[in-house]
Each structure stands twice: as structure tokens, then as C-alpha cells.
Amino acid sequence: MTTSDTVTGDAGPAVREELARLRDSIDNIDAAVVHMLAERFKCTQQVGRLKAEHQLPPADPDREARQIARLRALAENAKLDPAFAEKFLNFIIAEVIHHHERIAEDTAGGATPSANRATTSSPGE
């Protein structure tokens, strides 16, 4: 620690450069994650459609239990809190349900029961 630094952030160019480097990495990671989640939502929409078309049950508790166990293990290997992996999956599921609710509202009145089922099933997958 350099005692010449001040609380106003006068940390010198080397520190500012290092901070900018780390922030660039954080921004790159965030952009990658947002795009991967966009791809994930495309997959869950396809699963929902497939299940509705073939009258498969929307929920699959065994599949969800396997997903949770797998993500917890992956998080542990990556030195993350396993509880975080579970929270992450629940966060994504909540978003997919939110999407589905909005689509159901948008299509209410014009949609067939089959189409409605396609947009409200398989939140986690």
C-alpha cells in the first residue's frame, strides 16, 4: 500500500491502468454471459414448443434435480459457492417463467391452447 494515495482516488496511472484492465475483463465476461443466456432462452423456447406439440409433461422433476446437482458440482470445481449455482438456476428459471407469462399475456385471446402451452412449459429445462 502506498501512503501517498488519497481517498479521492489519486492512485497513479499504473493503478488506474490495472483497474481499467480488470473492468474490461468484467465487461467482456458480462457481454459473453448475456449472449449465452440469450442462446439458452432460445433452447428453452424450443423445448417448450416440442413438449407442447407432443403432449410431453411440462415439468420434469428428475431432470431439474440432475441440473441442480450438476451445477453445484461445477461451481465447487470452479471454486464458487455451490449454493450460488442453485441460486443461479433459480434466477434463470424465474426469468423464463416471466418471459412465458408475458408471451401468454400478449397472445391471450388469439392463441390456441396448444400455443399457450408451448410458451408456458419447461421453464428450467
Next chain:
Amino acid sequence: MTTSDTVTGDAGPAVREELARLRDSIDNIDAAVVHMLAERFKCTQQVGRLKAEHQLPPADPDREARQIARLRALAENAKLDPAFAEKFLNFIIAEVIHHHERIAEDTAGGATPSANRATTSSPGE
């Protein structure tokens, strides 16, 4: 839709294969995201340490406003709800704060004020 399918999920091998293919993609994406978030938390920890060492202010409202605006725009381009991007960033920030609280608890009693600040600053970055 094939009317021969039943609600118990007797959808035929082709449909089951397609479902398995989509689920494999979802699992790959989830694994990638968990590992990228692990990398992101490494970055925020480094930022926290850097700021504590050089007495930079932990919070940076301008930086956070830029992050939110950028993630909203990225989400829009990826055909995701911009509000989701903001929720995602808030979810991550909450997790980082949770990490920091735990570390602070673990180090309470043995840590220096400087070390404590390093683990409790820069939640969003």
C-alpha cells in the same frame, strides 16, 4: 402435432432425441456461464484488493450506470428483455456482496481494517 402421443410422454425416439439435443445445449451453456462467473468473481476480488490498497472509493456510481446502460443495450441486440440485463447485474452484485460478507465474517478478529475493506468493496465493478 401427432395425436398418437400421450400425456405420459410417449413421443417417439425422434422427439426424445431432439429433446436430448436441446438439453445438452442447455447444460453446455450453463456450464460455460458458471465458469465465466467464476472468472468474473476473480476479477471483482482483484478490483476490491486494488482499491483497498490504494484507498480508492469502493463504490463508483458512474461506472455502475455505464454498466447497466451497456448491458441493457447488449440484451436488446440479443433479443432479450433489457430489464433482464439489469436484473442479471443486480443478481451478480448481490452474490458478490454475499461473498464479501462471508469473507468478512471468516476473517473477523484476525483481519486488518485494510484487508476487510479489500473484501467488502467493489461489488458490481
